[in-house]
Amino acid sequence: QSALTQPPSASGSPGQSVTISCTGTSSDVGGYDHVSWYQQHPGKAPKLMIYEVSKRPSGVPDRFSGSKSGNTASLTVSGLQAEDEADYYCSSYAGSTVIFGGGTKLTVL
């Protein structure tokens, strides 16, 4: 199984929107509606931001949204804030296993 493909970096100015893509295959992203997104600040454990493609855990701002089309999932962060600067990882259930993307470093300009 190969890692999911994410762009290494993304950026936006405060208040803008940015979308991060996550491309897999029909065996993972395209085959299951179990895509999650995690936010990780330096030196910290990851935090669940989106699960089941588009659901937000309690406490996650609605500025974070997720979607999926075919083998590609996307995370959109609207109304960018300074604290959104972090690494973001997608992951997908792939039938009794889980695959992560390589991560995207989001910079708030």
Place this chain on the structure above:
Amino acid sequence: QVQLQESGLGLVKPSQTLSLTCTVSGGSINSGAYYWTWIRQPPGKGLEWIGYISYSGNTYYNPSLKSRVTMSVDTSKNQFSLKLSSVTAADTAVYYCARDGDGYNLVDYWGQGTLVTVSS
């Protein structure tokens, strides 16, 4: 509030076995359809799913690590454990224990992570 805490040796020699334990507090390890998970992150790199175990002992491992990984659960101590054999420098990483809320990639609680270095 569920909390997880990793413990174990931070330095392991090449070819030896890495052993880590995760202690769960704030909830019982054998309640619900949870899967107790290990994920690692080499320094400066991305996350890698190692595998998970149910409270009843059913295990699911990353195919790329399967031959070297053993997970176990001790419900009496509210702990679960990871053993990774024949380690090399490539196994140097921060190891996180975590809870998967439904076994379908819903990792909602994480430990703080522990750095394990493989070096002679």
